[in-house]
Amino acid sequence: MGIQQHLMGTKSSGSVAISNQVVTRNTTAPTNATASYRMNAVGTVDLIGNVTSSPPGEWLVSGAAGSFEVMATVTSGLITGSTTGAWLPLGVTYTWSNTRAGGVPGVNNATLQIDIRDTASGVILDSAGITYTTTVV
Secondary structure (H helix, E strand, C coil): CCHHHHHHCCCCCCEECCCCEEEEEEECCCCCEEEEEEECCCCEEEEECCEECCCCCECEEECCHHHEEEEEEEEECCCEECCCCCCEECCCCEEEEEEECCCCCEEEEEEEEEEEEECCCCCEEEEEEEEEEEEEC
8 A cells, every 4th residue: 555545544456666767768870769668558667778777567566457547747858659647547558758860969858757546546656757868879
């Protein structure tokens, strides 16, 4: 049970766990550099790039993925892919990416806040920050 659930006296349909992550992609022009964070409907997380902070593992500890929702909020930079700023059901796979165009050498940085809540209670169970760096040399 998460701290918010404990304080509010609510029970969840299961449990989740996510952690802060760094995903980086480095390429040589003219290849685009794209780094992605993917939350899979089966309860796992993938970091797609060539340098990551740690193995992401699973977000779903117990229960059914469809019992939870995710909100991704862009806190800096440009994020493309799945919807941001709205609660989405986690019985579906979502991918959020940052891309540096291959024809323009340089670095892009972006950050994304991920929140997971129990659908029934609306209680946020866990949060993490995702830091992206995409580089074209």
